[in-house]
Amino acid sequence: MHERTGRDWDHGVRHSRNSRFYPDGRRVDYTTGRTTMESMSSPPPAVAEQVGTRLLSLLEREKIADLRRAGLSLRAIGRELGRPASTVMRELAAHARADGLYLPHLAHRSAAADRARPKPAKLAQPGPLRDYVRDRLEEQWSPEQISGVLARDHQGDESMQVSTETIYQAIYVQARGGLKREIAQALRSGRTRRKPRRTPEQRTNRFIDPMVMISERPAEVEDRAVPGHWEGDLILGTANQSAIVTLVERSTRYVMLGHLPGGVHTAETVRDVLVDLIGTLPEHLRGSLTWDQGAEMARHKAIRIATGIPVYFCDPASPWQRGSNENTNGLLRQYFPKGTDLSIHGPADLEHVAQKLNGRPRKTLGWDTPAERLLELV
Structure with a gap:
């Protein structure tokens, strides 16, 4: 097409029956040369509004078309x-x-039509x-079972x-207007509302005193050179009612065990035992001391x-960050089996x-x- 036609389109100018229509409503008649104010009887569909930078813009889509026509690969178009x-691949596959x-x-x-809301x-x-879905829920099927059987039987x-x-949202979110609220009682969890899950960034602090995480521990600790x-x-006994404090030195694997009177492992008793154990060591x-985020370390600042x-703390559910201690606790189970009362073992034991x-x-x-x-170190 002519370069001027492309420039007109880019500026919203349209042609019809020897006339040019401008976006401001002007109509220029080629035959008479007169300019009047009117609009086209059936204007072209408006260009969809761009929403943010995450989605492709019209300019980017035009560039995809041009570069594809020029024979460039998907990777080359992506780089441009x-x-x-x-x-680029998903855009071409979809449209x-x-x-x-x-x-x-x-x-x-x-x-733009695909992302129209609300649906x-x-x-x-x-x-x-x-x-x-309602009938299967009343038969106490789980939402996952219902979804799976539907996908199999109605391919x-x-x-x-x-x-x-979608099934869970229909049950829990009344605004969805889907299934009756009473059907939620058929769920195995018995919940009538969702239980929120928090990401690690959203969790509240474990202790009143701020923790220093293992990521801030000096690099010299990691390689065991120092x-x-x-x-x-x-290590815990029957029903977590008794416990023993275990300490392991990372470079020598030397073990120290702390007796908890009566097996009580509150934050205060653990603090007192650790202070006594560490007090026997030369300066x-x-x-450093690395521990998990158990409640027994609530007095870590006092220690x-x-x-x-x-005192440094491991990340949640990351026992491998205390590998030496975990290995030693496994060895100690030879002497302190799981499911036994550990309070019967005194300091001498x-x-x-x-x-x-x-x-x-x-x-x-x-x-x-x-x-x-x-x-050798002492």
Whole structure:
């Protein structure tokens, strides 16, 4: 087409029956040369408004069409747009015609229509799908089971398929107007409302005093080159009613066990035991202490002040960040089996077990014992 025609289109100027129509309503008649104010009887469809930078703009779609016509690959087009090649691939798959021709303006309007909101909820409308879901819920099927059976039995019939999440939303969110609230009682959880789940960033602080996380621990601790860095935890007895404090030095694997009177493992008793244990160490072996986020460490600030040893906390559900301690706790179960009352073991019993472990040669220490390695440091 002529360059002037393309420029007119770009500025919203349209041609019809020897006349030019401008966006401001002016009509210029080529035959008479007169200019009047009027509009076209059937104006072209408006260009969809761009929503944010995440979605493709009309200019980007025009560029895709031009570069594709020039024979560039998807990756090359993506580089020109500053977008992943997968974005270009999905755009062409969704909006190219059956013959493969990609028309950018048509694609832009189609994409805008696809994101139109609000859309009616699938289970808000009466019909066989809603009846089927309601009946299966009353039979105490789970939403996942209902969704799975529908997908199996009605392949290719989109009107008889629904996702698990859509069923849950129809039950829990009244604004969806889907299934009756009483049906929620058929769910195995028995809940009538959703239980919110929080991301790690949204969780409230575990303790009143701010924790120093393991990510802030000095790099020298990680490679075990510098002695004096400890990992700690509790091993628990029957019904978590009794416990023993365990400390392991990372470079020598030396073990120290702390007796909790009566097996009580409150934050205060654990604080007192740790202060006593760490107090027996020379200053150069008080490098750091790494623990998990158990409630027994609520007095971690008091431990740091009393002993001068910084306390670092592992990430939630990350026991591997205290690997030496986890391994040692497994060895200790030979002497303190799971499901037994640990309060029956006194300080002398714990000292005896610690000596046994510290007297065992370790492959990781070149068959030295932890006691021998620690003796060299002391």
